[in-house]
Amino acid sequence: MSHSMAPPDTGPVPIVAHPGRSDRTPAIEVRHLTKIYGQRGGAKGWSRGKGAGATHKPAAKDVEFTVGEGEFFVIMGLSGSGKSTVLRMLNRLVEPTSGEILLDGKDIVEMADPELRAVRNRKINMVFQHFALFPHRTVRENAAYALHVRKEGAAARTERANWALETVGLGEWGDSLPGELSGGMRQRVGLARALASDADILLMDEPFSALDPLIRRDMQELLIKLQAELRRTVVFVTHDLNEAMRLGDRIMIMRQGEVVQLGTATEILESPADDYVREFISDVDRSRVLTAGVVMQPPIAVGRPGDRPSKVLERMNRPGAHAQGAYVLDADSRILGVVEGEAIAGAVHRPDARLEDLARPPLGTIRTETTLSEACTLVGGDCVPLAVLDHEDRLVGVLPRATLLQAIATPAASTLEGDRHHA
Ligand SMILES: Nc1ncnc2c1ncn2[C@@H]1O[C@H](COP(=O)(O)OP(=O)(O)OP(=O)(O)O)[C@@H](O)[C@H]1O
Ligand SMILES: [Mg+2]
Incomplete structure (x- = not known):
């Protein structure tokens, strides 16, 4: 149980890096993917009335990315930036003009029809913005649709669909018709259908954008919960x-068919690639994206059982520390308690005073993955800065109030109001 990696007495503790996803097994690898509508096959049945030759500007240009197994990958960008085009090429609803799309190492661009159909039936499932439910079929039949297409038996279909409906919180609604459900519930059926299909990869094209904000929030939370349990590979457009930042492990930002930036929410917040990305960021609620593990500071005032109070007081008074108290840690860096400055000062001249006897429990602690928004109510309540613990309850950093405020404050960037996010 115990770890020998106890940080040194008072030295700085390394900041926990945002968990990178690049070490996952690749589920989707996209190389040099380009789409010019009106060339080579074109979109099947999607034409928006722009005949071939109307535009030769690439809708997607030399797009490259890799999605790891179980990763939640988000594609985002303004209207017309090529998000849907890229997403639909992943199952060839839109035919690529050039490039490769490897699913588990196999290029689906090269696949002949029967093999492609098998991939669409079993491996990939798509959730659309407008539910696409059959109005005259029950919710259960809608949820079981993929299994119906695969000609699976009635019992298996029912069982699978019931499980999926239960999972999205619609267990009671299997016999209803879609028309009897609210918009949010209908989108849950869409989600249930994707889950029931057992596809490894879910493609979602703005699935929540037609929902009102509160329902949308519920759906996002449902999806986060499902993803924590089911760990599908998801490519989500918004x-x-x-x-994007609430849901995505990583986010790919597109503009005019090209990838502008690809990274974690934190990476994008901390170093936006250009003004286009900066524009988006100015709308982001940083407190809900940034986590304590990303912005925390090394704990300065720390004592160990047996330390002399005068020694701890010295650390508290070091230039720049201005600490009003100190954490007392055991050999594994777990918190034994907090000693207040006054208690320490009072004990300095008592040779028998033991640090651990002066300690009381901290008023609160948080974890590295706690968002700053969640940390807000706890910060600044104690004489010591709020403790940040890892999964083994070890103190890995602290979150002083000033650090929290600084991290949340939007960097003073030039923000043009009003001329973005037109749908
Ligand atoms: N079937 C089509 N035929 C011709 N051009 C198309 C077709 N579909 C999309 N386009 C064009 O390709 C570009 C990218 O469109 P796409 O739908 O991929 O963007 P998007 O980022 O999904 O936008 P939105 O947010 O509005 O859904 C746009 O200029 C669009 O007009
Ligand atoms: Mg789109």
């Missing part, structure tokens, strides 16, 4: 960076 033009809302807040949604």
Whole structure:
């Protein structure tokens, strides 16, 4: 149980890096993917009345990315930036003009029809913005649709669909018709259908954008919960960076068919690639994206059982520390308690005073993954800065009030109001 990696007495503790996802097994690898509508096959049945030759500007240009197994990957950008085009090429609803799309190492661009159909039936499932439910079929039949297409038996279909409906909180609604459900519930059926299909990869094209904000929030939370349990590979399109950051392990930002930036929410917040990205960021609620592990500071005032109070007091008074108290840690860096400055000062001249006897429990602690928004109510309540613990309850950093405020404050960037996010 115990770890020998106890940080040194008072030295700085390394900041926990945002968990990178690049070490996952790749589920989707996209190389040099380009789409010019009106060339080579074109979109099947999607034409928006722009005949071939109307535009030769690439809708997607030399797009490259890799999605790891179980990763939640978000594509975001303004309207017309090529998000849907890229997403639909992943199952060839839109035919690529050039490039490769490897699913588990196999290029689906090269696949002949029967093989492609098998991939669409089993491996990939798409959730659309407008539910696409059959109005005259029950909710259960709608949820079981993929299994119906695969000609699976009635019992298996029912069982699978019931499980999926239960999972999205619609267990009671299997016999209803879609028309009897609210918009949010209908989108849950869409989600249930994707889950029931057992597809490894879910493609979602703005699935929540037709929902009102509160329902949308519920759906995002449902999806986060489902993803924590089911760990599907998800590619999710949105033009809302807040949604992207709430849901995505990584986010790919597109503009005019090209990838502008690809990274974690934190990476994008901390180093936006250009003004286009900066524009999006100015709308983001940083407090809900940034976590304590990302912005925390090394704990300065720390004592160990047996330390002399005068020694701890010295640390508290070091230039720049201005600490009003100190954490007392055991050998594994777990918190034994907090000693207040006054208690320490009072004990300095008592040779028998033991630090651990002066300690009381901290008023609160948080974890590295706690968002700053959640940390807000706890910060600044104690004489010591709020403790940040890892999964083994070890103190890995602290979150002083000033650090929290600084991290949340939007950097003074030139923000043009009003001329973005037109749908
Ligand atoms: N079937 C089509 N035929 C011709 N051009 C198309 C077709 N579909 C999309 N386009 C064009 O390709 C570009 C990218 O469109 P796409 O739908 O991929 O963007 P998007 O980022 O999904 O936008 P939105 O947020 O509005 O859904 C746009 O200029 C669009 O007009
Ligand atoms: Mg789109």
